[in-house]
Amino acid sequence: MSYTPMGDLGQQGLFDITRTLLQQPDLAALSETLAQLARQSALADRAALILWRDGNHRARYYTTRTSGKTEEYEDETVLAHGPIRRLLSRPEALHCGYPEFSETWPQLAGTLYQPFGHYCLLPLAAEGRIFGGCEFIRNDDRAWTEKEYSRLHALTQIVGVVAEQIQNRVTNNVDYDLLCRERDNYRILVAITNAVLSRLDMDELVSEVAKEIHYYFRIDAISVVLRSNRKGKLNIHSTHYLDANEPVHDQSEVDEAGTLSERVFKSKEMLLLNLHERDSLAPYERLLFEMWNNQIQTLCLLPLMSGDTMLGVLKLAQCDEKAFTTTNLKLLRQIAERVAIAVDNALAYQEIHRLKERLVDENLALTEQLNNVDSDFGEIIGRSEAMHNVLRQVEMVAQSDSTVLILGETGTGKELIARAIHNLSGRNARRMVKMNCAAMPAGLLESDLFGHERGAFTGASAQRIGRFELADKSSLFLDEVGDMPLELQPKLLRVLQEQEFERLGSNKLIRTDVRLIAATNRDLKQMVADREFRNDLYYRLNVFPINLPPLRERPEDIPLLVKALTFKIARRMGRNIDSIPAETLRLLTQMEWPGNVRELENVIERAVLLTRGSVLQLSLPELCVEPQTQPEPIAETPLNGEDEYQLILRVLKETNGVVAGPKGAAQRLGLKRTTLLSRMKRLGIDKDALA
Incomplete structure (x- = not known):
């Protein structure tokens, strides 16, 4: 039978069919679409593709079962010697009924092919070479009319073009599967x-x-x-x-x-x-x-x-x-x-976690060693009325989140009070973060407080987490807050008011929940008057001030402190000291202790080192030194600029540049330390430059 021109299907019909078939990505999808088109046009109940491979004489079969699942089958025996072999030897349409099909190819009948009415296999050709066939099957005993055969031929021609294109795309692109x-x-x-x-x-x-x-x-x-x-x-x-x-x-x-x-x-x-x-x-x-x-x-x-x-x-x-x-x-x-x-x-x-746990354990062990006095206030020792008042204030403020300002001379135990406030607060599940503002260089103080991003300044090779960020949900103890530079004070004020800050080199706001405990041995009120400390920050810190009494104002606590310090230091040094003479306690109680508890601890440590035996030995002549006569203060008189400059310079040289304290220049001049510092700044006197 000669091929019928495709135009008999109608131009729009051919266009739609061609477009649909060209959209199929592979041969299995092409076979499924062919079967759908055949059923929709009532040309066949089933349709399939059989492709021949010359290189290995194998045939591949693509069909869609009644379940809707597309199946592929390939062999070089039964299928390869079935209808496709007939089509290759006689390139014309093959059509027959089931009895003839089962008689000619009995191994295919009942396996790949179930009983049917009529069978038709049309050749798929490209460049004068048959490379497969397009198979159509009707279930009933109704043969195809001449017009239907024409449509099947036209549909097969389109499928042949599409199948060749799909094969070329796969076979010609050697790297396709690899890619x-x-x-x-x-x-x-x-x-x-x-x-x-x-x-x-x-x-x-x-x-x-x-x-x-x-x-x-x-x-x-x-x-x-x-x-x-x-x-x-x-x-x-x-x-x-x-x-x-x-x-x-x-x-x-x-x-x-x-x-x-x-x-x-x-x-x-x-x-x-x-x-x-x-x-x-x-x-x-x-x-x-x-x-x-x-x-x-x-x-x-x-x-x-x-x-x-x-x-x-x-x-x-x-x-x-x-x-x-x-x-x-x-x-x-x-x-x-x-x-x-x-x-x-x-x-x-795992290693970091192990080291962290070890550090926590060591910290707890150290804390237990230090807390050798059973008390709600840990290391704080005292039965004087002055200390009882302080501890009552600690109990009152601990459970709140209010800012606390601890005031007192050097060595009075401001950090111990801060730790007691934290331990009695609801934030004690996390460790208190502390920082000494006087010990940190001014240029690094801001970075240490707020952190910085990598590259924020020369030497910032990595991101750093600041103390405020570390103290989130905990307490931050700022010791010597009076030594904080003026230019940094507004930033501290902002954190206290807004509870947010930015790392150096970043514009990202970081929110934090920190309870601030500050401490200083300086007169912040006078510093505000001398414009050395911001008044708004002072009022923000001074929400709940606690004044620690110096040791000389609570002599009844000295025996308790001496005993506790002796046993603690002796245990640390591996010494066995179980007795302190009453005379030694009496003499220690009568001393002024300008260095407060820290000075007392140093004296006890020296005594433990020198003790031979189990009784604390302290050099009595050393304790009975008569207090030196303080130089008479130089009367503060109105001086013109040059005389005042020379006077201050002379006194500073005599005191070796020492400004504060009982032997300092301020004491000799009859001035407050802050007043003298203010005049030195005005006159351009640098005590560090004195020979």
């Missing part, structure tokens, strides 16, 4: 990398590694083997997919000797082998064998390397040796590299 595999492998690699790198807990990491490898490679036994802290031992984290929905997780410690993992640790190379029941197996491999019903196991052991360091082994076991193809092994090596990075991170996190 697809590389794309899929890259997606797998990215998915596994994203899944495992964020895991810092080792058990979670191994579980996630196992889940991803099982999903992409259908490998059922996955283990990560790490060396134990105990010599000659291995820690094995395993996951077995005996049930795909409920994997079995296991962690065990085994002997390293004789294991396959030991071989990989020594060679640092991948190990791939088939494991047989008769092989000499280490206990763990034997257990693995028994778990999988003594089936032959194909094992792949991949080293987990961090540079030149061997971290562990990724151990994969599967009953089907086809799981470890050359392509899969290449990808699994890349996955092992990512898993090694994740294991390295998890081990580093």
Whole structure:
């Protein structure tokens, strides 16, 4: 029968059919669409494609079953010697009924082909060469009319063009499959990398590694083997997919000797082998064998390397040796590299966590050693009325979040009071953060308080977390707050008012919940009057002031302090001192102690060092030194600029540049320390420059 021109279908019909067929991505989709078009136009109940491969004399069959599922079948025997062979030898339409079909090709009848009414196979040709056939089947005993045959021929011509185009696209592009595999492998690699790198807990990491490898490679036994802290031992984290929905997780410690993992640790190379029941197996491999019903196991052991360091082994076991193809092994090596990075991170996190816990434990132990007096106020010792008043104030303010300003001379125990306030507050679950404003260089103080971003200034090579951020949900103790530079005080005020700040080099606002406890030995009120301290910050700090009495104003506490300090220092030095003479206590009580408790502690420490025996020995002549006669203060008289300059300069030289204190220049001039400092600044006198 001659071919009928396609125009008989109508121009619009041909256009729509051609467009629909050209949109199909592969031969299976083309076969399915052909079957749909044949049914819609009532040309056939079923349609399929049969393609011939000259190179290996094989035939491939694409059909859509009644269930709607597209199936592919290929062979070089039954199908290759069926209707397609007839079409190749006689390039004309083949049509017949089921009896003739089953008689000619009995092996196909009843297998690939169920009983039907009429069968038609039309040739698919390209450049004068037949490369397959387009198959149409009617279930009933109704033959095709001449017009229907014409339409089938026209439809087959279009399918031939589309099928040739699809084949050329796949076969001519040699790298097409390779590119697809590389794309899929890259997606797998990215998915596994994203899944495992964020895991810092080792058990979670191994579980996630196992889940991803099982999903992409259908490998059922996955283990990560790490060396134990105990010599000659291995820690094995395993996951077995005996049930795909409920994997079995296991962690065990085994002997390293004789294991396959030991071989990989020594060679640092991948190990791939088939494991047989008769092989000499280490206990763990034997257990693995028994778990999988003594089936032959194909094992792949991949080293987990961090540079030149061997971290562990990724151990994969599967009953089907086809799981470890050359392509899969290449990808699994890349996955092992990512898993090694994740294991390295998890081990580093474990070490950091261990050191952190150790630091916390050491801090608690140190605190317990220091808190040798049973009291709600820890290290604070005192039964005087002055100290009772202080401790009552501490109890009153501790449970609130109000800012506290602790005022007192050097050595009176301001930090101990701050710690007591924190420990009695609702924030005591977190450690109090402290900072000494006088001990920090002015240029670094802001960075230390608020933190900085990398590159914020010269030398800022990494991001730094500031004290305010560290003290979130806790207390921040700012000691010597009176020494804070004027230019930094507005920033401190802002944090106290707004509870937010910015790191140096960043414009991102960071909110913080910090309870501030400040302390100073300076007269902030006078500093405000001298414009050395901002008045708004002073009022913000001075919400609840606590004045600590100097030691000379609470002499009844000195015996208690001497006993406590003696026993604490003696225990620290490994000495056994169990007695303090009453005369020694009496003399210590009569002293003025300008250095307060800190000075008393230093005297006791020296006495413990010099003591031989169990009774504290203190040099009595040293304690009975008569107080030096203080130089008469130079009367403060109105002086003109030059005379005042010379007078202050002379007195500073006589006192070796010391301004404050009983032997300082302020005392000799009869001036307050802040007043003298203000005049020195006005006159341009630098005490540090004095020879």
